[in-house]
Amino acid sequence: MPFSTISVIGLGYIGLPTAAVFASRKKQVIGVDVNQTAVDIINRGQIHIVEPDLDMIVHAAVTEGYLRATTKPEPADAFLIAVPTPFKGDHEPDLSYIESASKSIAPVLKKGDLVILESTSPVGATEQMAAWLANARPDLTFPQTHGENSDIRIAHCPERVLPGHVLRELVQNDRVIGGMTPKCSESAINLYKVFVQGECIVTNARTAEMCKLTENSFRDVNIAFANELSMICDKLDISVWELIRLANRHPRVNILQPGPGVGGHCIAVDPWFIVSKTPEQARLIRTAREVNDSKPQWVIDKVKLAVAELLQANPHKTASELTIACFGLAFKPDIDDLRESPAVSIVQQLTQEHPGRILAVEPNIVELPVTLSGKIELKTLEQTAGESDILLLLVDHKEFRGYESKIPEKSKVIDTRGIW
Numbered sequence: 001m002p003f004s005t006i007s008v009i010g011l012g013y014i015g016l017p018t019a020a021v022f023a024s025r026k027k028q029v030i031g032v033d034v035n036q037t038a039v040d041i042i043n044r045g046q047i048h049i050v051e052p053d054l055d056m057i058v059h060a061a062v063t064e065g066y067l068r069a070t071t072k073p074e075p076a077d078a079f080l081i082a083v084p085t086p087f088k089g090d091h092e093p094d095l096s097y098i099e100s101a102s103k104s105i106a107p108v109l110k111k112g113d114l115v116i117l118e119s120t121s122p123v124g125a126t127e128q129m130a131a132w133l134a135n136a137r138p139d140l141t142f143p144q145t146h147g148e149n150s151d152i153r154i155a156h157c158p159e160r161v162l163p164g165h166v167l168r169e170l171v172q173n174d175r176v177i178g179g180m181t182p183k184c185s186e187s188a189i190n191l192y193k194v195f196v197q198g199e200c201i202v203t204n205a206r207t208a209e210m211c212k213l214t215e216n217s218f219r220d221v222n223i224a225f226a227n228e229l230s231m232i233c234d235k236l237d238i239s240v241w242e243l244i245r246l247a248n249r250h251p252r253v254n255i256l257q258p259g260p261g262v263g264g265h266c267i268a269v270d271p272w273f274i275v276s277k278t279p280e281q282a283r284l285i286r287t288a289r290e291v292n293d294s295k296p297q298w299v300i301d302k303v304k305l306a307v308a309e310l311l312q313a314n315p316h317k318t319a320s321e322l323t324i325a326c327f328g329l330a331f332k333p334d335i336d337d338l339r340e341s342p343a344v345s346i347v348q349q350l351t352q353e354h355p356g357r358i359l360a361v362e363p364n365i366v367e368l369p370v371t372l373s374g375k376i377e378l379k380t381l382e383q384t385a386g387e388s389d390i391l392l393l394l395v396d397h398k399e400f401r402g403y404e405s406k407i408p409e410k411s412k413v414i415d416t417r418g419i420w
């Protein structure tokens with residue numbers, strides 16, 4: 001079935017690139033978002049998020065008339081829901097965005113439409129979405145009650161793109177397609193084949209939900225292993241970086257890299273969706289989360305120890321005379337995204353505990369986030385050399401490589417990334 005009009009609900013880090021790529025394949029795309037400012041920016045052919053090359057594609061799609069944004073859903077042949085699924089205070093998934101997105105599209109659904117849930121979701125969320133839709137539209141039939149004969153087709157097709165490489169990965173990655181029935185999957189494949197060059201692999205909705213959570217939990221558990229090793233090695237006076245390099249020479253060992261903690265919007269969140277459904281079984285997954293979440297405090301304790309050692313070596317000094325320079329604020333290297341960044345939370349806590357100056361070097365931003373502004377000084381690499389007593393490397397941005405040669409002998413170095 002050809003899809004002439006496609007609607008994407010949620011124009012964030014996943015929805016907007018997806019909408020733009022459909023539009024670049026000359027589909028009529030209606031982007032829907034509750035944020036009027038984002039809608040206005042997109043309709044001007046600009047973007048409100050940071051992702052390489054996305055501005056160009058959105059600009060072209062809007063000027064050529066293939067992409068239009070609005071706050072109110074309109075009829076379409078396929079709807080893709082790409083809204084956030086955060087967790088609440090107790091690590092329970094919050095499906096309220098999916099609920100309001102499905103309730104908002106329900107009135108414009110018509111027989112033959114396809115609805116795809118792309119948001120990362122706990123197992124069962126697609127069935128829940130189908131129930132919300134069916135409840136709002138008793139005049140239409142849905143797969144949970146009418147199987148292959150339903151008026152509406154429903155599938156879960158999680159996104160798996162890496163921030164910073166979204167446009168390439170959207171097209172090239174394989175796609176897991178979890179239809180509520182085989183016909184739902186078939187319909188979803190026809191939609192994704194508009195731009196996906198990777199393979200589209202069919203499963204059911206629950207397995208597709210679990211697959212996405214498993215991918216990110218796999219990475220989280222592996223990073224937790226590396227982080228745990230770093231804390232063990234610190235106690236045993238062994239370089240964890242050398243250790244991992246050596247162990248990885250084994251043909252079947254591939255350990256990831258320790259760091260100051262795990263940030264971003266996915267890996268630190270998704271494993272909790274597994275834990276919340278099966279708390280008794282998901283013991284390793286929960287512990288990995290706890291290990292990774294404990295790493296920022298471990299780094300802060302290292303800084304405090306360095307301060308104490310410096311004061312012991314210079315009894316005439318006070319802590320307020322010591323300057324700490326923090327290298328990197330982003331949640332991972334070579335991006336400007338500071339949200340959910342362990343580096344930011346470490347620096348924030350240092351501002352509360354350290355009475356002296358705190359400098360930050362973050363080559364990917366021009367202005368400090370509000371949470372840090374006025375509390376620390378944003379500096380360039382050149383301005384920082386020689387000015388600091390403690391150098392704390394938090395993100396392995398490319399600009400920081402080789403900087404170790406400029407660090408004065410007397411300074412204390414805490415390198416959470418192992419590049420110095």
Ligand code: SAJ
Nearest residue numbers: 160161162215216219256257259262263264266267331332
């Ligand atoms: N990190 C380490 N050590 C490592 C690798 C990463 O400490 O060896 C840290 C990073 O510094 C960062 C965090 O982990 O703080 C997450 O970074 P990331 O590059 O591993 O992942 P994200 O969050 O940018 O994107 C992930 C990807 N998932 C996987 O690689 C399994 C991406 O493909 C998903 O689409 C994305 O989550 C998502 O949206 O779920």
